[in-house]
C-alpha cells in the first residue's frame with residue numbers, strides 16, 4: 001500500500017531535525033541524495049553546538065516513550081536482557097545511550113552512510129563500557145541487507161527507527177523489511193514528522209530557511225508520514241498491535257525550553273509511534 | 282535573629298520564628314557537616330577516598346589519530362586526567378570542581394570569572410561566653426543570632442550549642458589586621474564593644490594598639506547599656522576567645538562565566554564566591570550539588586554520558602547559574618547599601634528595616650529566602 005501522497009518536492013524543510021537514515025543505492029528504499037547529505041553531516045554529529053543538537057536534546061524523550069510502551073503492556077515487562085536494533089543509527093546518539101542502560105544486553109546500530117558509521121564507531125571508543133564484547137555493535141548496512149532472523153534468539157526486543165522514515169522513498173516496503181526483526185512481544189518504535197502545514201512551516205521554512213537550525217535540504221516535506229497512515233498500515237498487518245499495543249505521542253521543540261511532549265501533537269508535527277508484535281500465546 | 286543598623290539605632294528587625302512557620306535556618310559548625318559527610322561516605326560502597334592528598338596536575342588524555350589504528354582501543358582524549366600528589370592518575374568521565382575560590386579545575390577548564398574585591402576582610406573566631414549564659418536545655422531561648430551593620434561592614438554573632446558562639450566580622454583590611462594583632466583580652470573587648478558602643482567610640486578604640494579592655498569598661502560606665510543586655514536585644518557578653526580560632530579572609534565577589542564544559546562541572550565557591558553578610562555561601566554550594574546530582578541521576582536513567590553537556594550538564598548550568606547570579610547581585614547591593622556612612626541612604630535603609638519589620642508577610646518571605654536555597 002502507498003503511504004506517501006504524491007506531492008511535488010516542497011521547499012527545503014524548516015524546523016525539522018536532521019534525520020538519521022539514508023539508504024544506499026542498491027537497496028529498495030534508497031535515496032542516494034539522502035545518503036550523501038548525511039555523509040556530509042557526519043563530522044558534526046557529536047558537536048554539542050552542531051546541527052545534531054536537536055537530536056541530542058530529543059534523546060531522553062525516546063527512552064521515555066520506549067519505557068511508556070513497555071509499561072503499558074498487559075503482561076509483565078520484557079526481559080532484563082534487552083536487545084535493541086537501531087535502524088538508521090547515525091552517529092550513535094540513541095544506540096550509545098541504549099547500550100549504557102543497565103538492562104541492556106546488546107545494541108546493534110545500522111546505517112547505510114559509511115561516514116556516519118565510522119563516526120559512530122570512533123565515538124563509541126570514548127566509553128570503556130562499550131569495549132564489552134557484543135554490547136554495542138555498528139554495521140554499515142541497510143536493513144534490507146541484514147539476514148532475516150529465523151529464531152527469536154536472533155530477533156530484538158526493541159527495533160527503533162528514529163527520524164528515519166521521512167527520509168525513505170517508499171516507507172511501506174521499508175517498514176515491512178523491519179518487521180521480522182522484532183521478537184514476539186517486542187516493540188517497533190519510531191519517531192517522525194506529520195505532513196501538516198505546521199510541520200512544513202516549522203521544519204522546512206523556519207528551521208532550514210529562517211533560523212538555519214538545520215542544514216537546508218535536511219527535510220523533504222512530501223515524504224513526511226502521518227500518524228493515521230501508520231495506524232492504517234499496522235492494522236493491516238497480521239499479528240501486530242493487539243491489546244493496546246499501538247501507541248503514539250506528540251512532541252514539540254520549544255525554543256529555550258527544549259522538547260516537550262504534547263497531547264494530540266501527533267496530528268501537528270513531530271511524534272513517536274510504537275507498535276507491539278503480538279506475544280506468542 | 283536580630284538585625285540592626287549601627288548608625289540609625291532605632292531601626293531593628295526581629296526574625297523570630299512564628300510558631301506556625303518552620304524554622305528559617307539552622308546554624309551548625311562546619312566540622313559537624315564534615316563529620317556527617319565522611320560518615321555517609323563510609324556507608325557507600327562504590328567510593329574511593331584519597332585522604333591527605335592534593336591534586337598536582339590536570340590535563341586531557343593523549344589525542345588519538347582518526348581513523349584509529351586499532352578500532353577497539355579506548356579513546357580517553359576528551360577525559361580530564363587528574364594526577365594526585367600520591368602519583369595516582371585518574372581519568373574522569375566527569376570532573377567536579379568543588380575546590381574553592383582558586384579552583385584548579387576551573388583554571389584547567391579555562392573558564393573565566395567576573396567580579397571584584399570588596400576591600401574588606403572577614404574576621405572569624407570562636408567565642409566563649411560566660412558560664413551558663415549560652416544556649417542549653419536550661420536556657421533554650423538563647424539561640425538568637427545577632428547582626429549589626431557597622432559602616433565598615435556587618436558584625437555577626439551566631440549562637441552555638443553550650444557556651445559558644447561564632448563571630449563573623451566584616452571590616453576594612455587595616456582594622457582586620459589590628460583585630461588579629463590584639464591580645465585575646467583586648468580582642469574580646471572589641472567584640473563586646475562592637476555590639477554595645479556607638480560607632481564613634483568603636484572607631485576610636487580601633488586607633489589604640491592595646492588597652493581596649495579598660496577603654497570599654499570606662500565607656501560603658503558612662504553610657505549604661507545594661508537594660509539592653511537583659512532584654513536579649515544584644516548578644517551575651519563574650520568571656521574569651523578560643524585560642525587559634527581568629528582568622529581573616531579577603532572578601533570577594535566572583536562568578537564563573539559558566540559552570541560546565543565538556544566533562545567538567547564547577548560547584549560551590551569554585552563557581553561563585555559571595556560576600557558573607559547574608560550567610561549564603563555554603564547554602565549556594567549545597568543547592569549546586571543537589572541540582573548537579575539530580576541532573577546526573579536523570580542522565581543515568583536515560584543512558585546519557587554524565588560528562589556530556591547536552592546529555593547532562595546543561596541542565597545543571599541552566600538551573601543554577603541565573604539563580605546564583607541573582608543572589609550574588611542582591612547580596613552585593615546590601616553590601617553597598619550598608620557601607621554608606623552618611624547621607625540619605627542611611628535614613629532610607631533604617632526605614633527599609635522598619636518597614637520590613639512592620640509587614641509580617643514580607644518578613645515571612647524574607648525569612649524563607651534567607652533560610653531556603
Ligand SMILES: Cc1cc2nc3c(=O)[nH]c(=O)nc-3n(C[C@H](O)[C@H](O)[C@H](O)COP(=O)(O)OP(=O)(O)OC[C@H]3O[C@@H](n4cnc5c(N)ncnc54)[C@H](O)[C@@H]3O)c2cc1C
Pocket residue numbers: 334335336337379380381382385403404405449530548549550551557560561562563564566
Ligand atoms: C569570612 C567568611 C565567613 C563565612 N561565613 C559563612 C556563613 O556564615 N554561612 C555560610 O553558609 N557560608 C559562609 N561563608 C562561605 C563558606 O565558607 C563557603 O561558601 C564554603 O566554604 C564553600 O565551600 P566549598 O566546598 O565550595 O569551598 P571551600 O570550602 O573553599 O573548599 C575547597 C576545598 O578544596 C580543596 N582544594 C583546593 N585546591 C586543591 C587541590 N589542588 N587539591 C586538593 N584539594 C584542593 C581545599 O583544600 C578545600 O578543602 C563564609 C566565608 C568567609 C570567607
